[in-house]
Amino acid sequence: MFLLSSLSGCVKTEETFHYVKLSQVACSFDGDGNTPLAITVETSPAAYEITPGDTWVKAEKSEEDNTLILTVADNDTGAERSTVIIVTAGSASREITVQQLTRDNRNARYRKLDTFSSMGGAMSPSGKYVGGFSEQVDENNMWYFTPIIIDTETGEKHEFGPYPQSLYALSEANAITDQGLLFISDGQNGGQIAIDLTGNIFIPEAAGYTNKPEVSQTSSDGKYWVGYIQAGMFKPLLWTEGTVAELPMPALNYRNEEFWAGVLARGISANGEIIYGTSWENDDCGMLYWKNNGTTVEEPRWVGDDIRRLTPVIVEDWMGEHEYNLVDGCICTAEITKVSPSGKWIATTYRKEEVGSDGFIAYVQRPAFYNTETETTTVVEDYGEATGMHVTDDGIAFIGIGTMFITEGKVYDLNTGTDLGNMADWVAENYGIIIPGGVIEYISADGRYIFGTSVNALGGGFDDWYIAPPLQ
Template sequence: MNLSQVTCTFLGEGNEPFVIQVEASPAAYEIAPGASWLNAEKSPDGKTITVTVEDNDTASERSTSISVTAGLASEEIEVIQLAKDNMFARFRYTNTFSQGIAVMSPSGRYVGGYVATIGDDDSWLRAPTIIDLETGEEKQFGPFPESLYYLTQAKAITDNGLLFINDGLNGGQIAIDLTGEVIIPEAPSGHQFKPEIEATSADGKYWIGAGMDKKASEGGLYRPLLWTDGVPTELPMPDKNFREDEFRTGVIARGISANGEIIYGTSWENYDFGMLYWKNNGANTEKPQWVGKDVREVGTVKRTREDGTEYDYTCVNGIICQAWNTQVSPSGKWIAGRYRKEFDPETKQEIETEEYAAFYNTETEKTVIVEDYGASGGKFVTDDGIAFITLGTFGVSVGKVYDLNTGTDLGDTADWINKQYGITIPTGYITYIAQDGKAVLGVSATQSTGGRNSTHWYIAPPLEK
């Protein structure tokens, strides 16, 4: 017997039916829900089970199971339902937003994204949407037709409620505030293309991102940008790229600490993704340093072409990251990344690539590499050194929590959340935690008839009665 899901978690109220795919031999099977508040029904062809739950009017979380039996084969589907509002925290999926994708402001005041609907002429309309986590109030603007703004991805939101969303029609982005006023971020003088903001400081004084100075055919490069009170400047570039070569693509600033003091970015050269950081001094910001410079090793190895001739290739053992913008702790003390090892520094021989979660302390300038979980990556880290790790390299759905101070495993993401907030969440990983720990943003894999998707969720304090 194969079931598409053997554990499912429901909110305390307002749940949609949940569909589980079934493959069983023999095809006939029986189902038995374990509680009166739970209902499970087979489809006429037996290929799915639809699970529904009543609202949870009790003061606590509850759980039961559904027994599925086909001949001698049997399975148990665990069903967990949260209380309507936990006294410590609220858990919510971001299903309000298109594709379930949302961004959280640095101090956890707002989450934002957009909602897509179909207009009367069958064209898409997109409405920027902001939820105030303190009050539960939802603000929606527009909706805007694609012919005006073709909104594609929310990138950042400040604690003042200024939301940045990519514009696939005009290039660059729009920024929209809590009154519905739209602002178009400007590039520095001399840039030919509109820029994109990737992240902001909590107070909105600093925005960071990137722009391209001129066409690639004319030798244009991505340039890391810093906006101070809305005024853009270029951040300095390193002399060479991650592999100590001349730049061909450039550098993108990806994230900034909530206090605005530390900025990190990537050397966006092919698949190198070398991670670097700046100490933000505004117009006087100095050249960046490589994240994990204490463990960085550069060496030349021999590679062989198809015709049998050899050539030199530069390998790097160092810290990398991709297009993620929440990998710095709120004060900038820690930066999360992935340590990639490409060669043996003693033999100068290329090896099969190894990747481990890694965390760099900008104060001590020392790196902690976590090899306990095998292939893994650092996703986020708190100021006090609690690290959040994703397993594997791509398409991950499981997260681990690790104490960098003691070198100990603190369990899966769901275990840690349960201990800290007293609630049970689906399997997933954490992407951001506000400095005071009251707001959390994470990702879980969800299964539906449309397939497997990644959906954001958040934890926020309970609303005041």
Template structure:
């Protein structure tokens, strides 16, 4: 599946034409190549960006579309760009047009606004399939691209890794999707190595130093799928593999060495395992992991403690209820087990940094009067791994737990049980009190106003950065955004 709008550079192509008794002259190929297809600058104190350019025929020229975009250096090999401080509170856009003969190529340039407050806000508008943030909140990563001009069935992709502390971007040279067919970003480490899922099933990592890593298959479990990483000091990654004793096997990597995690004795409904489960996220030190079962439509939330023992999140509120369901097609009754318990999804930010809290959704099931349909009710729940206590918020019916801090500040996604979250609300879990919407909390915490449709899904351990998504994208419906303090407190 191909996604989004892309920007690209042109790769040279030589056509050799053979004829009987003679060789035709080689056709000259015209091209413009750039090693960066888009760049962005922070609102003030922009970090200069160097772009390599080559063309045939030469020479080439480069012209900015706006006066605030400045070319500070130009050589035969390329240009150095910077941007004047942006006095406005809104983002601005422009481009560099590169011309060689009758050919042109544009490089998109964006700059965040400056509101003269101690925080900045930005949206990853150009990213294809969203972005991820590192556990410590310093780095984000995604990728951009455009259709390839020389091959209509290929795309040119460019990985973008951003240091939120300095505003600097790391952009490896663009490459064709035939080399690495990136699908979406899955995780990025605290040192800036970004991992992506590929459409061919591979996991590819790109470091800020330019190294590329391909994750190996796990012996006895098959092809890996990376979900999240812990701190660099821990060396822990978590995810799953498609294979092993069950269809899916939860996996923990420590310094690159995989370990297949055990499953609870029975499934969420008390049956024998078949499909298995997936590890989804972990604490900052990698000692506590959580994941979801994947039996049918069940998504019971599992956690592995520091000893690696698996158990159901909030097991004390999990209740199995055997019933007989009437089959209208056959006119017979079938044994079935309803379950009240805590469920989750594929989200990677459910757990607090220390692993004290795990967010989830408390779901109950009841057999309808017709003895055929099952009635579900859902509300947010937060589990304390240290005390084994479950904090349920029934007043937010239809909402889901999304993330939580070590201090017990929880984020609730309103309407999430039906699949689409309308807005996010903050709650103080120990006192069971509401702390306003997430946009109100961001204004109170960071002193900056962001759009009301900004849904919060992660808060960095030091509280310096908030990360989430909105539903305003035209090409990509879930655009990622961040708010970060300009200077550490």
């Protein structure tokens, strides 16, 4: 079953403001074996009517009237079919488009992860597992957390706990391995917990350090983990079969000055050959990468160093008049899925800087994609202010429109310089299913697994989702 994000229909009269708000306005069902779909309904006036579509779809109100339950019959027609259900409240109405595939259309499954915390989840490098956690609060305002690991091949769900916040105050699911080991940040005690498919928990450590490290991402075989630790400055770390070592740092920071905050390793290609990270000094967040040949790690290079430019200027701010290095270069924040599975491509954002007429630094940002084999950068100008989100080994790029709180995505072919439309249309064309608008954050090397995020039905946050092959 596949969903499209919520919309509202509204009409203002002299007496009241009529509206219909639905948690989904389009959905798709498999040809058979479907479970009912619940759609949240909020209307003014509160009473609403349902105009049914074709007889193969049943639309019924819940006892509380705030939920619409859609149930579909198996599709024996041999062809895809669709219908429209209309919800009317006063003079306002909204349509729900319902699509059903044929029995033999088993290209892919779409699943929302709306039981996960608002901080979202993670997909393993090959797509075999997704992981996250749910959270509950009791009558005493005590929070409890339940780690969740889902096998995307079988649909089996592993849940552990719940654990009270006094033990683990889970705050963000960072990474999960293809072996089912899930890393979640612990806001109570610092560092992370790592939990496996049996529920066994351990605390990742970095020998020789006092503070606790954080693991950001892993290779597909689980041999390599990357992350960071705060030891004075932030230090980028690489674990090789459990043995940790610091990754080499550049001689100077993003602005060609002495480091004062450090570098964090953020992601690694599924094959373990390319690691990337970011400096974290105010808003500099310069993106850099390392090549890992299995026995040694090369010195880091700035992503996009072929188009990187430094311009010394004199600026005047709260510190008075002083020298400053403007940088036209590639940046990255905390994203962990910027590199393609083989490490051939890195998705990034190319930021140009200049001193504005008001004396402040002005930025122009464009999505960019760095080829680690040719060591050249492709800057995409087609979408204005935008961000490189992810990229496949064959050069299909996923671009987020905007630079913060991104809700819309585009697909772009780096080989031909061609716009391939928005991400939802691209998925419909290539996978034959409807998904919410939103952004794709990761695609497995074989293209069968996709991880993404969309604005949730209430508009107050994001829900993760995944696409996977039919259940085995």
